[in-house]
Amino acid sequence: MTAEEVYRAYEERSWRALAQRARLKGGAFVVGRREGAYVWDLDGERRLLDCALSGGLHSLGHRAPEILAALRGALDSGLDGGLWLFPTPELLSFQDALAAAAPAPALDRSVVTLSSTASIDLAVHFASRVTGRSKILAYRQGYHGHAGFAAMVTGSREEGIFEYYGLPNVVARFFERYGDLEEMSALVTPDVAAVVLEPFNYETWEPAPADFLPALQALCSERGALLIVDETRTGLGRSGKFWMCEHWGLVPDILITGKGLAGGLYPASALLTTTAIYDRCINEHQYGFASSMGGNEISCVVGQKVVEICRRPEFYEGIRSLETRFRLRFGDLCERYPGVFAPGVLLGGIVTIGLVDASLGPAAAQFLFEHGVLCHSVSVVAPARVKFFPILTGAPDIADEVADALERFARR
Numbered sequence: 001m002t003a004e005e006v007y008r009a010y011e012e013r014s015w016r017a018l019a020q021r022a023r024l025k026g027g028a029f030v031v032g033r034r035e036g037a038y039v040w041d042l043d044g045e046r047r048l049l050d051c052a053l054s055g056g057l058h059s060l061g062h063r064a065p066e067i068l069a070a071l072r073g074a075l076d077s078g079l080d081g082g083l084w085l086f087p088t089p090e091l092l093s094f095q096d097a098l099a100a101a102a103p104a105p106a107l108d109r110s111v112v113t114l115s116s117t118a119s120i121d122l123a124v125h126f127a128s129r130v131t132g133r134s135k136i137l138a139y140r141q142g143y144h145g146h147a148g149f150a151a152m153v154t155g156s157r158e159e160g161i162f163e164y165y166g167l168p169n170v171v172a173r174f175f176e177r178y179g180d181l182e183e184m185s186a187l188v189t190p191d192v193a194a195v196v197l198e199p200f201n202y203e204t205w206e207p208a209p210a211d212f213l214p215a216l217q218a219l220c221s222e223r224g225a226l227l228i229v230d231e232t233r234t235g236l237g238r239s240g241k242f243w244m245c246e247h248w249g250l251v252p253d254i255l256i257t258g259k260g261l262a263g264g265l266y267p268a269s270a271l272l273t274t275t276a277i278y279d280r281c282i283n284e285h286q287y288g289f290a291s292s293m294g295g296n297e298i299s300c301v302v303g304q305k306v307v308e309i310c311r312r313p314e315f316y317e318g319i320r321s322l323e324t325r326f327r328l329r330f331g332d333l334c335e336r337y338p339g340v341f342a343p344g345v346l347l348g349g350i351v352t353i354g355l356v357d358a359s360l361g362p363a364a365a366q367f368l369f370e371h372g373v374l375c376h377s378v379s380v381v382a383p384a385r386v387k388f389f390p391i392l393t394g395a396p397d398i399a400d401e402v403a404d405a406l407e408r409f410a411r412r
């Protein structure tokens with residue numbers, strides 16, 4: 001099939017909105033070859049620098065050789081989807097690796113699932129059982145998944161489907177101002193089982209203000225609620241530390257990881273928590289959690305390799321070099337084109353540049369696409385920012401490629 005035929009078929013008999021949205025990026029693009037920081041179209045003629053990475057799924061690069069080797073090794077060694085009703089050494093070993101990488105020794109237990117949606121769902125179960133309460137407080141602009149409780153605690157008006165499906169509003173309550181402790185204090189009432197949030201603002205990628213998360217944690221513990229931090233996008237090195245929580249020395253009650261844990265190749269997500277919470281939820285029922293494929297051996301082998309890579313000191317040296325180059329190039333763009341660009345957030349591989357004219361967001365994303373750079377997205381709330389998730393294992397030249405394309409946009 002040609003790319004155009006694929007798009008037409010999507011529009012006729014599959015997910016129409018997806019194809020229509022993708023067309024707006026700048027034509028019918030179907031991913032063909034992919035390698036490292038780049039993807040090519042079906043004809044192999046058009047190359048894009050991937051700074052979307054499916055939100056970090058491919059943070060270590062497309063088809064990263066070490067992950068591929070781990071996956072192939074797992075398959076060649078005779079493993080398959082496994083028999084979930086028997087213990088496996090692979091799960092134990094992966095759980096040990098996650099405990100060793102946890103932001104603090106206290107988070108020494110984990111459940112491995114196939115997606116962050118499932119992990120968030122389970123976190124809601126845990127919070128409910130541990131506290132005996134039912135409400136979950138989540139960010140209005142946030143996103144945590146598209147099914148079950150994860151969908152119910154997803155407030156994003158653009159991506160959320162909670163109201164669309166008319167889901168029973170049994171758990172969610174939303175806060176509107178990310179970083180406002182007073183609002184949180186008013187909303188963490190005695191019926192709140194947990195607060196769930198990312199360590200940065202879902203839309204703008206602005207990190208949580210300096211004292212917000214530690215103070216929120218103190219508030220939650222004082223009021224008997226759990227703190228669930230969703231590090232699906234921010235973990236595994238994205239912020240320049242293994243976990244973004246580490247920037248504040250924060251140790252939540254439950255931490256969710258996913259996306260990049262799959263190494264872009266085989267599904268894996270995990271919920272990290274304390275022994276007390278784990279035992280209360282998993283070990284006081286015969287089936288505290290069960291999943292046919294969640295925690296299967298192949299996921300565990302792949303996930304463990306990802307964790308191993310993300311613990312290497314040289315991984316962080318590479319991220320620092322990338323961040324430094326982005327800082328230099330974006331700083332220069334803001335100085336030379338003050339009518340177009342404004343400083344944004346730059347923290348490890350969390351890369352944004354502000355747009356002075358917010359209405360230019362979609363045009364900027366489209367221009368970049370046409371000039372070979374796939375950005376992550378453009379923030380739909382103020383301040384207007386073009387957002388990039390570059391691979392974390394790439395050379396600093398990636399920053400030059402992005403900055404050169406932005407400069408062409410400024411001069412168009």
Ligand SMILES: Cc1ncc(COP(=O)(O)O)c(C=O)c1O
Pocket residue numbers: 055115116117118120143144145146198230232233258259
């Ligand atoms: C912060 C966050 N949490 C949870 C999810 C859900 O992850 P998945 O689609 O792997 O279930 C996503 C997906 O984009 C996410 O960005």
